[in-house]
Amino acid sequence: KGLKGQGHPRAPQISSQFSPGERFAMKEALKGAIRIPTVSFSPENVNATALAEFGEYIRTVFPTVFKTSFIRHEVIGEYSHLLTVRGSDPSLQPYMLMAHSDVVPAPDEGWEVPPFSGLEGDGFIHGRGTLDNKNSLMAILQALELLLNRNYIPRRSFFIALGHDEEVSGQNGAQKISALLQARDIKLAFIVDEGNFILDGFIPHLKKPFAMIAVSEKGSINLRLEVNMTPGHSSAPPKETSIGILAAAVSRLEQTPMPNMFGSGPLKMTLQELAHEFSFPANIILSNLWLFGPLVSRLMERNYITNALVRTTTALTMFNAGVKVNVIPPVAQAIINIRIHPAQTVQEVLDLVKNIVADNRVQFHVLTAFDPLPVSPSDHQALGYQLLRQTIQSIFPEVSTVVPGICIGNTDSRHYTNLTTSIYRFNPLYLHPQSFRSIHGINEKISVPAYETQVKFIFEFIQNADADQEPAPHQHEL
Numbered sequence: 059k060g061l062k063g064q065g066h067p068r069a070p071q072i073s074s075q076f077s078p079g080e081r082f083a084m085k086e087a088l089k090g091a092i093r094i095p096t097v098s099f100s101p102e103n104v105n106a107t108a109l110a111e112f113g114e115y116i117r118t119v120f121p122t123v124f125k126t127s128f129i130r131h132e133v134i135g136e137y138s139h140l141l142t143v144r145g146s147d148p149s150l151q152p153y154m155l156m157a158h159s160d161v162v163p164a165p166d167e168g169w170e171v172p173p174f175s176g177l178e179g180d181g182f183i184h185g186r187g188t189l190d191n192k193n194s195l196m197a198i199l200q201a202l203e204l205l206l207n208r209n210y211i212p213r214r215s216f217f218i219a220l221g222h223d224e225e226v227s228g229q230n231g232a233q234k235i236s237a238l239l240q241a242r243d244i245k246l247a248f249i250v251d252e253g254n255f256i257l258d259g260f261i262p263h264l265k266k267p268f269a270m271i272a273v274s275e276k277g278s279i280n281l282r283l284e285v286n287m288t289p290g291h292s293s294a295p296p297k298e299t300s301i302g303i304l305a306a307a308v309s310r311l312e313q314t315p316m317p318n319m320f321g322s323g324p325l326k327m328t329l330q331e332l333a334h335e336f337s338f339p340a341n342i343i344l345s346n347l348w349l350f351g352p353l354v355s356r357l358m359e360r361n362y363i364t365n366a367l368v369r370t371t372t373a374l375t376m377f378n379a380g381v382k383v384n385v386i387p388p389v390a391q392a393i394i395n396i397r398i399h400p401a402q403t404v405q406e407v408l409d410l411v412k413n414i415v416a417d418n419r420v421q422f423h424v425l426t427a428f429d430p431l432p433v434s435p436s437d438h439q440a441l442g443y444q445l446l447r448q449t450i451q452s453i454f455p456e457v458s459t460v461v462p463g464i465c466i467g468n469t470d471s472r473h474y475t476n477l478t479t480s481i482y483r484f485n486p487l488y489l490h491p492q493s494f495r496s497i498h499g500i501n502e503k504i505s506v507p508a509y510e511t512q513v514k515f516i517f518e519f520i521q522n523a524d525a526d527q528e529p530a531p532h533q534h535e536l
């Protein structure tokens with residue numbers, strides 16, 4: 059179905075005003091979810107007990123969702139959940155909302171409150187998963203529960219896919235759900251997953267927040283570098299050891315940035331659509347990238363977050379060598395986590411890495427790799443993008459600019475390219491540089507009003523997806 063139609067209002071029919079009792083219950087439900095330590099360490103090492111408890115928990119706090127006759131619930135890969143919400147109009151193509159229940163580890167050190175306490179203080183709910191990504195999971199189910207309690211019957215069918223191993227590849231959750239839906243011949247109008255946010259304070263001189271919907275995500279390579287040498291007595295060391303050779307190799311990688319790819323990929327589109335938010339002369343500079351591109355690209359390189367948008371990044375994340383204080387080590391290993399710019403491929407980046415290392419004593423083992431994800435449409439006919447934009451403008455009227463961008467991290471949505479060409483990664487939350495650092499870091503927290511707004515966003519989004527769409531007005535005409 060296209061974006062044009064008649065007979066149904068564009069505005070949500072059911073107002074997203076929640077009672078004090080409902081608002082209390084929704085924050086308590088999120089706190090309970092944070093207290094279940096669903097930590098993923100590796101694909102083989104997830105907290106099965108916690109994941110099973112989490113499955114019971116969502117059934118308890120969202121009873122209507124799990125007993126409604128037009129909603130089918132399936133458990134996939136033991137701990138992931140797929141909900142099929144059958145809409146009343148089978149002619150409308152279904153869509154899918156996504157989130158994940160697992161979290162990265164959080165040792166207590168450095169946290170203001172224990173990371174799995176779900177404590178409320180200063181208007182915030184604290185804990186691992188409050189931003190990544192139990193907030194989304196709980197908000198999706200909460201919004202649906204509230205709609206069902208108001209006797210809402212969706213017109214457009216939709217799926218809710220809740221992975222349990224996103225933080226360690228998604229191979230047992232999202233990948234299996236994707237295969238199941240493919241076997242059922244499902245094609246989706248679009249997908250909405252975690253990813254980018256309403257960004258505030260990331261760009262110097264840009265005082266106003268703007269929403270960035272990720273229409274692609276970077277590719278990735280996890281690469282193991284290994285050097286093997288003959289072991290021996292440390293009292294008569296050789297000129298070079300496996301540790302020294304490997305350390306020099308990884309240091310060369312760290313000191314040699316991958317090429318700046320500014321000008322290729324969706325970033326140019328992002329900056330051009332953002333240009334009018336800046337005052338003179340930045341607005342002119344960003345509107346004339348054909349002339350000022352080199353200047354903007356150099357400025358972006360200076361900051362470590364915007365740098366990640368202009369090039370492939372190489373992060374040295376693990377290093378292991380040595381067996382005893384007086385033994386020349388036989389083997390040294392390092393892991394490099396590479397995030398590939400949308401204009402490059404796995405093979406191109408591997409070739410560059412080998413050229414930079416330029417030492418045939420270093421062996422390369424690709425552990426995992428995938429290319430950057432295709433760019434989803436963001437034009438006026440792109441249903442998912444326009445529904446997100448429309449809902450952002452309704453829930454966050456102070457946010458005047460919505461732009462397409464790329465996600466520098468990876469999401470479970472990459473496993474669903476077989477079902478749709480329209481994948482959008484967006485969390486309806488404000489993100490500041492400090493809260494960005496808390497994701498996978500310490501003191502992750504969400505404000506109670508921000509969580510309520512996230513629920514409200516999904517509550518309206520589901521209704522907006524059911525309304526016939528008029529062609530979206532051009533952004534600058536609003």
Ligand SMILES: CCCCCCCC/C=C\CCCCCCCC(=O)N[C@@H](Cc1ccccc1)C(=O)O
Pocket residue numbers: 190224225226227252253254255257260261278328363364465466467468469489494497
């Ligand atoms: C000009 C505009 C400036 C824009 C600044 C951009 C600010 C960045 C905003 C948000 C980025 C947050 C990314 C969060 C999503 C990442 C989800 C995640 O943690 N994914 C893991 C999962 C993974 C994937 C594959 C294997 C293992 C784990 C990850 O990417 O590591």
Ligand SMILES: [Zn+2]
Pocket residue numbers: 158190191224252
């Ligand atoms: Zn996540």
Ligand SMILES: [Zn+2]
Pocket residue numbers: 162190225498
């Ligand atoms: Zn994460």
